Amino acid sequence: MSTASRIYVASSWRNPFQPTVVQRLRVEGHEVYDFRNPFNGVPGFSWSDIDPDWESWSAARYRELIMTHPIAARGFVSDLRGMQWANTCVLVLPCGRSAHLEAGWFTGQGKRCIILTRDGEEPELMALLATDICISLDEVISALASPTARSPRAGLVRKFAQ
Structure with missing residues (x-):
């Protein structure tokens, strides 16, 4: 490995593969932010910490609580x-809207964004915003060891943007 990265793993609480990704990245020498167990020692955010009945909220109630509740803040x-x-962001599929917003933030900041997808995931055109699209955790590790990202869109843009 050339240089250790500081990695934000974006995924879902429901993704059982997320802890494996976090652990493997750490074993490989990377520093990793884990939303389930943040650096501050406070357990990761969960809507049920605000209200056990959060799934029945109206849009107005959601807006009110996301903007005012101290646990959400x-x-x-x-x-x-x-x-x-x-x-670097590693987006571990499958995941939801929040993780995709996080990955989008990374690409908008010009930071590296690696998508880890596997068989059975729905294709997404805008994945071309990512710097790497990997189909295994070993590929993620190899991509991180590479000094430059392999932008999946570079060749496509050169070919069709003329």
Whole structure:
């Protein structure tokens, strides 16, 4: 491995592969922000910490609580600080809207974004915004060891953007 990266792993609480990714990246010598167990020692954010009945909220109730509840604020700030600290995002599919917003933030900041997909995942055109698309954890490790990202869109843009 050339240089250790500071990695933000974006995924879902429901993705059983997420802890394996975090652990493997750490074993490989990378520093990793884990939204389930943030650096601050406070357990990761969960909507059920605000209200066990959160799935029945109206849009108005959601907006009110995301903008005013201290648990939501704490979770947001913790994850945002993790994103600002990291130089690389690894988006572990399958995952939801929040993880995709996080990955989009990384690409918008000009930071490296690696998508880890596997068989059975729905294709997504805008994955071309990522710097790497990997189909195994071993590929992620290899990509991180590479000094430059393999942008999946570079050749496509050169070929068709003329």
